[in-house]
Structure formats: structure tokens, C-alpha cells
Amino acid sequence: MRLHRNPVKDPQRELYIYRVRMLLAVVLVVLLTGLLGARLYYLQVVQHEVYSTRSDKNRVRVEPLPPSRGLIYDRNGELLAENLPTYNLMLVRERVDNLDETLGLLVDLLALPEDEVESLRARSRQRQRSYQPALLINDLSESQIALLAVNRYRLPGVEVEAQFLRHYPDSEIMSHVLGYVGRINTQELERIDSGNYAGTHYIGKTGVELSYEDELHGKAGIRKVEANARGRVLRELEREDSVSGKDLKLSIDKPLQQLAFDLLDGRRGAIVAIDPRNGQILALASVPGFDTNQFVTGINVKDYRALQQDVDLPLFNRAIRGSYPAGSTIKPFMLIAGLASGVITPETTIYDPGYYQLPNDDRRYRNWLRWGHGRVDMERSLAVSNNTYYYSLAHDVGIDRISEHLSKFGFGQRNAADVAGEGSALLPSREWKRQRFNQSWYPGETLSVGIGQGYLQVTPLQLATATAVLANRGHWVKPRLALEIGGDPLPEVLPETLDDITLPNDEWWDRVFSGMKKVLSGREGTARRSGVGLEYAMAGKSGTAQVFSLGQNERYNASQIRERLRDHALFMAFAPVDEPKIAVSVIVENAGGGSSHAAGLARAMSDFWLLERNAGGQPAGSQAEKDPDAEAAALSEGAL
Known part of the structure; x- marks a missing residue:
């Protein structure tokens, strides 16, 4: 049997291997320790701000x-x-x-409830x-x-x-x-x-x-x-x-605003009152209104849909966005356009047979009084609201100058300083029609504009603003709602106010005002019933705006027309005439004649403001013209 001998150990080699292993272990430990230290340095020093903020977010x-x-x-x-x-x-x-x-x-x-979950x-x-x-x-x-x-x-x-x-x-x-x-x-x-x-x-x-x-x-x-x-x-x-x-x-007067709502009595319409001296809006009523508190907390779907689908449109602000034919309320401004253009003078008269015809045209543009008013001068044309006078005037002035002069009163544009959502309505012109319809302007369309019909549209706020400028004899005041912000009053003159309107003869304003006073106090005035017992001089003009057009030989009969197709009733006025303190515009939708359904509302607003809110009794210099037969006079329902 052969025996194997163990090899002789090599101490030197073993010692070398041991030292190498120890060195590697030390290097590894040092390396790991360095990495740990570097990481700690990065976290504690380099990223101190980041992790300090994160820590604070947990407790702060x-x-x-x-x-x-x-x-x-x-x-x-x-x-x-x-x-x-x-x-x-x-x-x-x-x-x-x-x-x-x-x-x-x-x-x-x-x-x-289920409707709130979503x-x-x-x-x-x-x-x-x-x-x-x-x-x-x-x-x-x-x-x-x-x-x-x-x-x-x-x-x-x-x-x-x-x-x-x-x-x-x-x-x-x-x-x-x-x-x-x-x-x-x-x-x-x-x-x-x-x-x-x-x-x-x-x-x-x-x-x-x-x-x-x-x-x-x-x-x-x-x-x-x-x-x-x-x-x-x-x-x-x-x-x-x-x-x-x-x-x-x-600038709103809460009692006057409440009165405007009470006067409209739930009927669709709007009443705007402005102080002509400074443009302060005293009342801005659009009826019907709605409960705004519902919207603060979030109105439910059912109630919101009911408001949207309401045929009376309670969410629609008629006072600033409603566009209506001006009707005969435009006639005082047409007179200013005719006087400024040199087309008429205060003594200009026409003979009214009950209609007007354009040269070489068989069509008759009728006056509201079928048999006509006979001889009509400027002041009487306002008092009786004679259409024929304004057909003739509109034809002579022409649509270009009509558009130019009416724009000076603020028609066809946004005028207020701080009324959100104000509409501009429409002041037509030759260029407008060409751009809108790619059509020429026809003479008959000028006649319609002359009596506040056709393409012409105004908002109640525009009409009240223009009335205030008229009351000021052309001096422009920009409508405003805010009087003070944080206790500091706003400046009296606001930027971007339109230029004042001047006439060749300043007395012509008085002649126009005289005709407007006769609307309420004259023997033939269309709104003379609303002027009975006036304790101050008030100038106004009624308007009846057609919702749809009648044929040339057709006659308007409200009883045979659906309620929402009946005429709108309008009235504009200012008082006292010598020192105007209030200008009012009224629109009552589908109510009929402006004389009978809107004039009384404007009178009530003026009475309340001048005789009750401004507790001074009868304003100085405001004695009205009195017509002893006015109270007994029968009002013409069809008067414009």
C-alpha cells in the first residue's frame, strides 16, 4: 500500500493571501463608509432646504x-x-x-339627493x-x-x-x-x-x-x-x-327702483331713470326679475331649467340688452338732425293729407290718423305725433346724415361707464346694410327710420341716455352706476364721454322742448291725459313700436292679434324742463299705445323723484302749462 504525503505548508503564501483579503475588506469598508458619508452629506447639507421644507409640510x-x-x-x-x-x-x-x-x-x-351627487x-x-x-x-x-x-x-x-x-x-x-x-x-x-x-x-x-x-x-x-x-x-x-x-x-335709489317694479306690475318691460346733471343712473329696472340668491349657493338643474324655459325671459336684462324699435320716441332727435342739417327750421310746415309719397312712387306711407292732421308745423308734429312730417323730414335729411346725427346722442353704441353686458342695439346706415346683407339702401327704408321703425333698434338705457343729453341741450353726461368706491367718490367727468352737440341757434332747443311739453299738456297732445295736474313742466314723447309689419292697406286691430305680436308701448321724458333733474325711458312689451300704457309710468317716476324723494315740493321754476280741457279730452288710442 502506497502512502501519500501532505505537501509542506507555505506560510509566506498564506500570509500574502490573508493580507490581500484584509486590504480588500478594508477598502470595501472605507468605500462603503465614504458612500454613506457622501449620502449623508448630500441629504443633510446639499438637500437640506428640500427635506427641511418637506418635513415642515408634514407639520406646518x-x-x-x-x-x-x-x-x-x-x-x-x-x-x-x-x-x-x-x-x-x-x-x-x-x-x-x-x-x-x-x-x-x-x-x-x-x-x-341624486341631482346633487354628480x-x-x-x-x-x-x-x-x-x-x-x-x-x-x-x-x-x-x-x-x-x-x-x-x-x-x-x-x-x-x-x-x-x-x-x-x-x-x-x-x-x-x-x-x-x-x-x-x-x-x-x-x-x-x-x-x-x-x-x-x-x-x-x-x-x-x-x-x-x-x-x-x-x-x-x-x-x-x-x-x-x-x-x-x-x-x-x-x-x-x-x-x-x-x-x-x-x-x-347711484341707484332703492325706493325709485322699487316703484319702477311696482309700476310694471309683472308686465314684461323696462324702466330707466337718469339724472341729466351728472349721468347717475337712478333706476334700472327689468321685469320680470329673478332670485339671485339661488345662484350664489348653486342653483339646481330643475330651477335653472325653469328660468331658461320661461317664455317671459326673466334672466334677460331688457333695460340694457333689449333691442326695440324706437317708435315715435325718435322724433325729437330727428328734429335735431333736421335743424342741424339745415333741412328745416322751427317754422317749417307741411300739409298732411294722411299719407306721404316718395317722388315717382305710388306707394303711400300712411300717418296713424288716416285722414291726416292738415297743416302741421314742427311743434305740432311732436304734439300729435304726425308721421307724415317725419317721412318728409327723413327723406330730405337722408339716411347718411340721420345716422351721423343720431350717433351723437349715443344710439347704436355702448355708452355707460360701468354697466356690464350693455348692448349696442342698431343704428342702421348705408354701409351697415351693404356689409350685413350685401344690398343697397332704399329710400323707403329711410322713411321707416324717420318714425323709429325699420332697422332702427334702441335699448331702454340708450333712450334714457339720449333723453338726458337732449334735456341738457346737447351737453353729454356718461351714464354710471357707481358713486363711491371704498368711500372715495368717482370723478365727475368720465373718460371717453362723447362730445357735446351744438346747434346753429341755441333757441331751437326751446322750440323742440315746447313741442314735447305739448305732448303732455297741449290740447292735442297724445299723452295729455297723463299730464293732467302736473306740478312742474315735463317734456316727453310717446312711441308705439310695431312688432310686425302691416300691409299697405291693412289696419292694426289688437284684439285680432296674438298678445306677443301686439305693439310695444314706449315713452321718454325729462323734467323739470328748465332745470332737468330726471330723464326717464319706459318700454312695456306688447302693451299697445305708448300714450296710454307707458306715459303714466314715466309721469309716476318723475312725480316720485321730484315731489317725494327730493322733499322740496314743487321744484323752482317748474310751473307747467295747464290745459283746462285736458282732463276731459279723449285720448287717441292709436296715437304714436
């Missing part, structure tokens, strides 16, 4: 402090828009683990800044607050927050003047300063609330608070207070 959070919205008052200091305390349900998405589960729990706890989910997903609360439900009841408090541990990221809610004490009569605030939508989020609106969930949507949104909103503040792991605030670390919005004082 920044909360917005929304500003209190400015209040709105009428000219006498009566509150029109206020802020009432309320409790809202808020959601911070970043603190919610399962959004759908949380929303489902809220729906069950609060027993929300809007709740939409609000919860509306784009917001990080950690900014989203408004889910506003104006919570006490029972809802109690339920949420008991189940708070089940609703991380859901909080009940106390805020102020906009409220309109006289929402219906002021609906179209003030407008309303509503929840900020996605489109508005893209254009507003998100930092300044942090914590704010409402923004002006229409009316004064929209026009003066920047002033009414104010400036948002912030506060830094320390919170525990459950989100409960432990202490306040830093605070920058919000700046409340500025209070707004309007």
Missing part, C-alpha cells in the same frame, strides 16, 4: 385667508348686498387616500392649487355639521369651514342691476390670479358684481400653522392678514 401648512367681499349700498346708504356667516364643507384632495370612498361616505351620511363629484375633481381646499357643499345645516363632527375620524381631508356667503336682501328688484356671484369655474380659474383667489370660491358673474369684481374682492392673506399627524392645528406660526374688498356705493 400654509392656509389661505380669503378676504371679506365689499358691501354694496344704494345712494342713500341702504344695504343692497351683504355677507352672511355660513358653514361650508371643504375637501383637500392631497389628504384623501380614496376619493371615491370618501365621497360615497359623504353622500350616505348627509343623505344627499355636482359633488365634479366639484371634488375641479382643478385647484396643491393643498387648496375645494368647496363641496355650502351653507350646511346644524344637523349636517353634527353628523360630520361625529364621523370626522372617517373623513380625512374633509373639513367644515366657516365663511361669509353673499346675500341680496332685495334680490328680485335688484337682480339685473347687481347681478350675482357664483362658484369659480374652470374657465375663470385660468384667467384669475390664483394666489389672490386662494381660499375664495366665489366670483362676480354679472351686473355690478362683475363690473367691480377687482374692487369688491379684496386681497387674500395667508397663515402658517403647525399641525399634528391627524391634521389638527396646534399653533399659528406666522400670519399675513387679508385685505377686505372695498364697499361700493351706487
Whole structure:
């Protein structure tokens, strides 16, 4: 048997191997230690600011402090828009683990109706800044607050927050003047300063609330608070207070506005009253109105659809956007155009056989009085509202000069300084028709414009503004709603006010006013019944605007026409004539003759303003012309 001998150990080699292994181990340890140190240095030094901020976010959070919205008052200091305390349900998405589960729990706890569930989910997903609360439900009841408090541990990221809610004490009569605030939508989020609106969930949507949104909103503040792991605030670390919005004082007179609504008595229409001395809008009534408080908290689908489908269009602001044929209310302005153009003088007369014919044209453009008024001068043409006089005048002046002169009174354009949504209506011209229809202008269309029909359209605000300029003998005042912002009065002269209107002879204004006074106080005046007992001199003009055109030989019979196709009733007036303090325009849709259905409303507005609101009794220098036979005189229902 052969034996194997163990090789002899080599101590030197083993020692070498051991040293190499030890060296590698030391290098590895040093390398790992270096990497650990470098990582610690990176985290503690290089990224100190980042991780310090992240750490603070776990215990310190920044909360917005929304500003209190400015209040709105009428000219006498009566509150029109206020802020009432309320409790809202808020959601911070970043603190919610399962959004759908949380929303489902809220729906069950609060027993929300089906039509509110979808809007709740939409609000919860509306784009917001990080950690900014989203408004889910506003104006919570006490029972809802109690339920949420008991189940708070089940609703991380859901909080009940106390805020102020906009409220309109006289929402219906002021609906179209003030407008309303509503929840900020996605489109508005893209254009507003998100930092300044942090914590704010409402923004002006229409009316004064929209026009003066920047002033009414104010400036948002912030506060830094320390919170525990459950989100409960432990202490306040830093605070920058919000700046409340500025209070707004309007020129609107609440009692006069209420009177306008009462006078219309639910009939579709509008009444606008302006102070000619300064352009202050005293009343801006559009009937029917609506409850603006519904829109603040979010109107439900059923109620909103009912407003939209209402045939009386309560959401439509007739006072500033309604476009109506001017009817015979345009005639005083046509006289100014004729006098300024040199086409007529105050002594110009025509003979009216009951119609007017263009040269070489067999068609007869009829006066409202079929057998005519005979010899008619300028003042009588206003008193009896003779159409034939204005057919002749319009033909001689021509559409180009008519458009030029009527535009100086503000027709066909937006004139007010701060009325959101104001319409421009339509002042036709030769160029307009060519661009709109690619057609030539016809002489017969000029005649229609001359009596306020055809393409010519005006808004009640435009008509009141033009009446104020007329009362001022051509001096322009820009209509305005705001008197003071934050206690500071607005400047008397506003920018972009139109130039004053001048006539070759200043006495011609008096001659036009004389004819307008006879409308109310003259023996033949179309509105003489409304002028009975006047305690001041009032100048006015009635108008009856056709809704559809009659054939040449057809006669208007209201009883045979559907109610919404009947004529509109209009009236414009100012008083006292010597020192005008109020200019009024009235439109009552489908009511019939302006003399019988609109003149009395303008008279009532003037009486209230001059004899009651301005408690001085009969204004100085305002003795009216008295017609002893006026009270007994029969009013011509068809008078324009």
C-alpha cells in the first residue's frame, strides 16, 4: 500500500493571501463608509432646504385667508348686498387616500339627493392649487355639521369651514342691476390670479358684481400653522392678514327702483331713470326679475331649467340688452338732425293729407290718423305725433346724415361707464346694410327710420341716455352706476364721454322742448291725459313700436292679434324742463299705445323723484302749462 504525503505548508503564501483579503475588506469598508458619508452629506447639507421644507409640510401648512367681499349700498346708504356667516364643507384632495370612498361616505351620511351627487363629484375633481381646499357643499345645516363632527375620524381631508356667503336682501328688484356671484369655474380659474383667489370660491358673474369684481374682492392673506399627524392645528406660526374688498356705493335709489317694479306690475318691460346733471343712473329696472340668491349657493338643474324655459325671459336684462324699435320716441332727435342739417327750421310746415309719397312712387306711407292732421308745423308734429312730417323730414335729411346725427346722442353704441353686458342695439346706415346683407339702401327704408321703425333698434338705457343729453341741450353726461368706491367718490367727468352737440341757434332747443311739453299738456297732445295736474313742466314723447309689419292697406286691430305680436308701448321724458333733474325711458312689451300704457309710468317716476324723494315740493321754476280741457279730452288710442 502506497502512502501519500501532505505537501509542506507555505506560510509566506498564506500570509500574502490573508493580507490581500484584509486590504480588500478594508477598502470595501472605507468605500462603503465614504458612500454613506457622501449620502449623508448630500441629504443633510446639499438637500437640506428640500427635506427641511418637506418635513415642515408634514407639520406646518400654509392656509389661505380669503378676504371679506365689499358691501354694496344704494345712494342713500341702504344695504343692497351683504355677507352672511355660513358653514361650508371643504375637501383637500392631497389628504384623501380614496376619493371615491370618501365621497360615497359623504353622500350616505348627509343623505344627499341624486341631482346633487354628480355636482359633488365634479366639484371634488375641479382643478385647484396643491393643498387648496375645494368647496363641496355650502351653507350646511346644524344637523349636517353634527353628523360630520361625529364621523370626522372617517373623513380625512374633509373639513367644515366657516365663511361669509353673499346675500341680496332685495334680490328680485335688484337682480339685473347687481347681478350675482357664483362658484369659480374652470374657465375663470385660468384667467384669475390664483394666489389672490386662494381660499375664495366665489366670483362676480354679472351686473355690478362683475363690473367691480377687482374692487369688491379684496386681497387674500395667508397663515402658517403647525399641525399634528391627524391634521389638527396646534399653533399659528406666522400670519399675513387679508385685505377686505372695498364697499361700493351706487347711484341707484332703492325706493325709485322699487316703484319702477311696482309700476310694471309683472308686465314684461323696462324702466330707466337718469339724472341729466351728472349721468347717475337712478333706476334700472327689468321685469320680470329673478332670485339671485339661488345662484350664489348653486342653483339646481330643475330651477335653472325653469328660468331658461320661461317664455317671459326673466334672466334677460331688457333695460340694457333689449333691442326695440324706437317708435315715435325718435322724433325729437330727428328734429335735431333736421335743424342741424339745415333741412328745416322751427317754422317749417307741411300739409298732411294722411299719407306721404316718395317722388315717382305710388306707394303711400300712411300717418296713424288716416285722414291726416292738415297743416302741421314742427311743434305740432311732436304734439300729435304726425308721421307724415317725419317721412318728409327723413327723406330730405337722408339716411347718411340721420345716422351721423343720431350717433351723437349715443344710439347704436355702448355708452355707460360701468354697466356690464350693455348692448349696442342698431343704428342702421348705408354701409351697415351693404356689409350685413350685401344690398343697397332704399329710400323707403329711410322713411321707416324717420318714425323709429325699420332697422332702427334702441335699448331702454340708450333712450334714457339720449333723453338726458337732449334735456341738457346737447351737453353729454356718461351714464354710471357707481358713486363711491371704498368711500372715495368717482370723478365727475368720465373718460371717453362723447362730445357735446351744438346747434346753429341755441333757441331751437326751446322750440323742440315746447313741442314735447305739448305732448303732455297741449290740447292735442297724445299723452295729455297723463299730464293732467302736473306740478312742474315735463317734456316727453310717446312711441308705439310695431312688432310686425302691416300691409299697405291693412289696419292694426289688437284684439285680432296674438298678445306677443301686439305693439310695444314706449315713452321718454325729462323734467323739470328748465332745470332737468330726471330723464326717464319706459318700454312695456306688447302693451299697445305708448300714450296710454307707458306715459303714466314715466309721469309716476318723475312725480316720485321730484315731489317725494327730493322733499322740496314743487321744484323752482317748474310751473307747467295747464290745459283746462285736458282732463276731459279723449285720448287717441292709436296715437304714436
